[in-house]
Amino acid sequence: MIEALSSEDILRLGMDFALDVVESPQCSDPLPLTLVTPLDYTKPVLPSQRRKSADIRLVARHADVYEPCDDSFALVDALLADRVNLCELQPSICLEVGCGSGYVITSLALMLNNTRKVKFIATDISEVAVKTTRATLAAHNLHADVLVADLNSGIENQVAGLVDVLVFNPPYVPTSEEEVGIGGIVSAWAGGVRGRVVIDRMLEVVDSILSSKGWFYLVTVTANNPGEICQIMRRKGFASRIVIQRSTEEESLHVLKFWRDASNESSESSGGPVVSPSGRASFLQRSLSHRLSCLVSFK
Amino acid sequence: MRLLTHNMLSCNIKGVTNGFPLAIEATTVETKEVDMNPDFLRHIFPKLEWKAFRDASHSLGVDDLPEQVDPDMLLDEEFLRRFHHALLEVHLEEGVLICPETGRRFPVSKGIPNMLLNEDEV
Ligand SMILES: C[S@@+](CC[C@H](N)C(=O)[O-])C[C@H]1O[C@@H](n2cnc3c(N)ncnc32)[C@H](O)[C@@H]1O
Numbered sequence: 001m002i003e004a005l006s007s008e009d010i011l012r013l014g015m016d017f018a019l020d021v022v023e024s025p026q027c028s029d030p031l032p033l034t035l036v037t038p039l040d041y042t043k044p045v046l047p048s049q050r051r052k053s054a055d056i057r058l059v060a061r062h063a064d065v066y067e068p069c070d071d072s073f074a075l076v077d078a079l080l081a082d083r084v085n086l087c088e089l090q091p092s093i094c095l096e097v098g099c100g101s102g103y104v105i106t107s108l109a110l111m112l113n114n115t116r117k118v119k120f121i122a123t124d125i126s127e128v129a130v131k132t133t134r135a136t137l138a139a140h141n142l143h144a145d146v147l148v149a150d151l152n153s154g155i156e157n158q159v160a161g162l163v164d165v166l167v168f169n170p171p172y173v174p175t176s177e178e179e180v181g182i183g184g185i186v187s188a189w190a191g192g193v194r195g196r197v198v199i200d201r202m203l204e205v206v207d208s209i210l211s212s213k214g215w216f217y218l219v220t221v222t223a224n225n226p227g228e229i230c231q232i233m234r235r236k237g238f239a240s241r242i243v244i245q246r247s248t249e250e251e252s253l254h255v256l257k258f259w260r261d262a263s264n265e266s267s268e269s270s271g272g273p274v275v276s277p278s279g280r281a282s283f284l285q286r287s288l289s290h291r292l293s294c295l296v297s298f299k
Numbered sequence: 300m301r302l303l304t305h306n307m308l309s310c311n312i313k314g315v316t317n318g319f320p321l322a323i324e325a326t327t328v329e330t331k332e333v334d335m336n337p338d339f340l341r342h343i344f345p346k347l348e349w350k351a352f353r354d355a356s357h358s359l360g361v362d363d364l365p366e367q368v369d370p371d372m373l374l375d376e377e378f379l380r381r382f383h384h385a386l387l388e389v390h391l392e393e394g395v396l397i398c399p400e401t402g403r404r405f406p407v408s409k410g411i412p413n414m415l416l417n418e419d420e421v
Contacts, residue, residue: 092342117342121307130411143333143387145304147412153421154405154414157319158307162346 053080053107060101060135064128066188068103070248071219075169076107078217078243078255083111089213091164096122097151097202098168100188102133108167109142120144121159123152125187151202152209163209169219170198195224203229206258207236216258217243221251233258300391300410305355306347308412310398310405312420320351321396321405323358329390335383341373343386356385 053076059068066072079086091112096105099122109120120142124130127148134146147154171180171188172195179190180197191197199220206216216238220226230240239261246253310318353364363381365372372378396405396412403420406413 092346116336116338119303119339119343125415127408127411127413131409134411143301145301145307147300147304147308147414149414150416150421153311153416154309154412155307156311157309158348 052083052111054103054110054136054140056103058136058139059103059106060132060139062128062132064126064185065132066100066129066185068101070246070251071169071172071253072100072103074244074246074253074255075104075167075217075219078257079104079108079167080111081243082257086112086165086215089164089215091118093119093121093159093163093211094165094167095152095155095159095163095209096120096167097124098129098170099124099133099146100129100169102136102146104167104169105133105144106136106140106142108165109137109144110140113142121155121163122146123149123155125150125181126183129188151198152205156205156208160208162211164211164214166206166209166214166216168202168217170202171195172199172219172221172224174223191224195221199224199229200232203232203236206233206238210260212260214259218256218258220254220256222254223251226254226256230256230258234261237261300407300412301387302352302355302359302389302391303343303386304412305391305396306352308396308405308414310401310403312398312401312403312416315398315400317400318398320348320355320399322399323355323391324395324397325359325391325393326395327391327393328359329392330384330388331390333387335380337373337379340379340382340386344370344373344382347386352386356389359385359389359391361385361389 056068061067094105094108094112096108099105102122105120105122109118112118122130122133122144123146124133125148130146130148133144137144137146149155152159171191173189173191174195175190175192177192177197179186180192181187182190191199199218202218210216218229220229226242233240237260238258240256240258242254243257244253244255305321305323308319308321310321312318349368353366356362356364361384364385365378390410391407392410394407396407397403398405
């Protein structure tokens with residue numbers, strides 16, 4: 001069935017996918033449905049296929065806090081696309097760094113909630129972001145450990161090696177160095193040279209945060225050079241793949257996933273192709289082939 | 300801030316070797332009832348530093364937790380109830396967390412701990 005799709009079909013699917021998410025965050029339509037429908041009209045919709053993410057209307061807002069945007073939706077969609085695997089992973093501790101409005105950690109908690117055993121932690125460098133996240137969680141009847149911290153500061157010892165799911169939608173916009181971390185809403189997006197200053201600091205601590213089975217999801221844009229990020233992580237012993245690639249008017253977003261690579265070889269069983277940063281064409285191709293494997297997993 | 304949160308915090312100023320557990324100076328403590336989830340409690344139990352948790356509960360005025368614990372106690376409803384209450388229902392709303400080694404103070408305001416360090420501390 002999969003082979004029968006032409007690459008044009010796939011592109012079209014990909015576009016529907018992008019449009020659906022960018023334009024209708026309000027609707028609680030199950031996102032996977034848009035993926036399932038073109039492949040299989042006959043399957044009934046199971047409750048487990050319903051979209052499980054934060055209700056955008058319940059997300060708290062503040063002028064100095066990053067509102068959920070294309071990148072936030074891409075990250076949540078990536079987690080949803082990987083949800084079956086995430087549930088199988090049976091995480092004990094999940095950590096979001098840079099939680100902003102709380103949209104992502106709330107969505108993650110909702111999609112994993114059925115396990116009832118998971119501990120959720122969120123940090124942000126901005127105190128008002130932390131308050132906003134708490135409000136968003138509370139509006140969804142959830143509670144997490146939320147603290148003001150620089151990346152994982154303050155919890156680096158006690159949760160070292162214990163985090164099974166780590167997510168980060170970082171400040172990734174290329175800016176001048178001075179704008180990084182100056183506070184206010186600017187800290188939400190200002191990423192310094194190539195948008196990499198905060199990202200690179202994060203890459204340094206991932207190894208100490210993650211458990212042996214842990215996964216790390218990171219949002220990047222093309223200017224950050226995601227291929228190079230994967231190479232850096234590879235040298236640290238992590239395999240990677242693109243979970244979602246999506247182009248918006250302003251930027252081309254990638255949600256990357258990293259996990260400890262036991263074999264140091266490409267291992268299909270750990271979830272799809274390993275990214276080798278060998279040019280845009282293959283990048284795109286791999287992303288598409290991956291999108292296909294997402295589609296398959298929703299059957 | 301719940302004591303579950305306190306249990307994962309430490310002071311990591313450059314050079315500090317023993318920044319855990321943080322002492323608690325409580326100004327305002329609140330109790331918020333939540334449903335008990337025995338699965339969660341059993342899951343989190345082995346990951347807790349019990350002594351730090353019990354000492355912290357004392358600072359918040361809870362003193363019915365045993366000094367010695369073993370996993371068998373997780374089958375006892377009464378123990379679970381106390382454990383649940385101290386871990387998840389008692390909140391430090393206003394106060395300070397203090398590094399045992401340096402005395403560095405981390406504020407807790409409106410229930411949110413602030414673990415940011417100054418530039419000269421990292
Ligand atoms: C692009 S926003 C993402 C917000 C939210 N996670 C989302 O996806 O909608 C980046 C967030 O990271 C926070 N941040 C920036 N630098 C940080 C740092 N060094 N440590 C922790 N959080 C940081 C910002 O305050 C902001 O809330």
